[in-house]
Each structure stands twice: as structure tokens, then as C-alpha cells.
Amino acid sequence: MATEMLFRDDAYLRSASARVLAVTERGIELDRTVFYPLGGGQAGDTGRLLRAEGDAVAIIDTRKADTPDRVVHLPAPGSPLPQPGETVTLELDWPRRYRLMRLHTALHLLSCVVTAPVTGGNITPEKGRLDFDIDLSQLNAERIERETNALIAAGAITETAWISDAELDAQPDLVKTMSVQPPRGAGRVRLLRIPGIDLQPCGGTHVADIAEIEGIRVLKIRSEGKHNKRVEIALSGSD
Numbered sequence: 001m002a003t004e005m006l007f008r009d010d011a012y013l014r015s016a017s018a019r020v021l022a023v024t025e026r027g028i029e030l031d032r033t034v035f036y037p038l039g040g041g042q043a044g045d046t047g048r049l050l051r052a053e054g055d056a057v058a059i060i061d062t063r064k065a066d067t068p069d070r071v072v073h074l075p076a077p078g079s080p081l082p083q084p085g086e087t088v089t090l091e092l093d094w095p096r097r098y099r100l101m102r103l104h105t106a107l108h109l110l111s112c113v114v115t116a117p118v119t120g121g122n123i124t125p126e127k128g129r130l131d132f133d134i135d136l137s138q139l140n141a142e143r144i145e146r147e148t149n150a151l152i153a154a155g156a157i158t159e160t161a162w163i164s165d166a167e168l169d170a171q172p173d174l175v176k177t178m179s180v181q182p183p184r185g186a187g188r189v190r191l192l193r194i195p196g197i198d199l200q201p202c203g204g205t206h207v208a209d210i211a212e213i214e215g216i217r218v219l220k221i222r223s224e225g226k227h228n229k230r231v232e233i234a235l236s237g238s239d
């Protein structure tokens, strides 16, 4: 049985009740979740799982199960584990996830400010990075900050849409990130559109309005190889 991924339709859901499908050595599988599993360069969510009788189980990471339509919640070692069939309440570590959403959406903007093929990417709660296939001399931290922050200041409502695998195959230019395959499944692919700025397949979690990012700063620009010139950013105002 697949896990219903509630964050796909509403990234702002912080809590949900769910039924335990299985408890394995890998972790806890539920019939639905608000926890994003590690993927597409975005870190897995953390938080708590509350049992009906009051036990709280710390969830230290979230991963895809053996099949990508199922999600495993990793409990802290030694936690009291729920039983299959039990109804539990999930509570997301929302401040952490919101930083991930803001940084993730900022990387979409970065991929438009820097016009070069993306060869890698990663997002943690502290920082995000994209690697570009570009000459290092073309990357200017001051310009990247100024142009990205101008987009953020102007604001734009993000939209998700779904297209079929066949429609995506007919538009290969949509896929910017060579190292991350679009999230396929059930014959359809999820797209993230920032009107007038960006459109690409993405299964991650995004802010509703890019103005919520507030601002970014460039931490580092450096070479990580012939085809990987890395731009690392943080949210402005964070350490």
C-alpha cells in the first residue's frame, strides 16, 4: 500500500493523523504523511509521532522505502515503537522544514539567475547549493545575490501542475537538473512553475510566494570539478 504524500498538495501541513502500516528495522511506514522523504537533493523531514496513549516518538529522518511510493519514518534509537494498525499523530519540525522550503525555492530562482546546465544540488536546513556546468569566471557572487534578491523582493505565487511522462519526454528542455531525475510515478510528473521565471519538474516542497524567502546571500563559489562550479547560498539573516 502506497503512502499518501500530503505535502505534495499542501506543503504547509504541519500535522496529520495516520495509520501505521508496518514497522520494520528501517522504520515506520504510514498510510499518509506530512513528512517529506529525502530526495531530489532535499533533506528528509524530522519531527514527532504521537501515540494515542501519549508516547512521543522522535522522528530523526524520513526516507523513501524500497518502492518510491512508500515512505519510511526513522525513529530515534530506543524509541517506543507503535504497532501496525495503530492510529498516530504526526507533527513536523516546522521551523526546520520551512527553512528547507525557502532554500529549495531559492534554488529554483538561482537556476534562472545563472543560465547554465545544473549538474548537482543539495538542500539542508542551513544552506543550499547548485552546481553548474559553467566557467568559474562567469559566476559573480554580488550579481547572483542582487538578481536573486530582486526576484524575491518582487514576489511571485508558485504553482504546481502535473503532466504525463509522455508530455515530459516531448519537452526534454524542461529538465534543468541533469543529476536529478524528475519524480515520475503513475505515469505523471509534477511541475513547479514560478510564473515568468521558472518551470521545471520537481517533487520537493516550495513556498507559496517567493517573497517568503525574504532574501539570500552567497556563502561560497568554488570549483568542484570540470562540470561542477558550485554556488552555495544561505537565507539572509541566518548564521
Ligand SMILES: [Zn+2]
Pocket: 104, 105, 108, 192, 202, 203, 204, 205, 206
Ligand atoms: Zn523544487
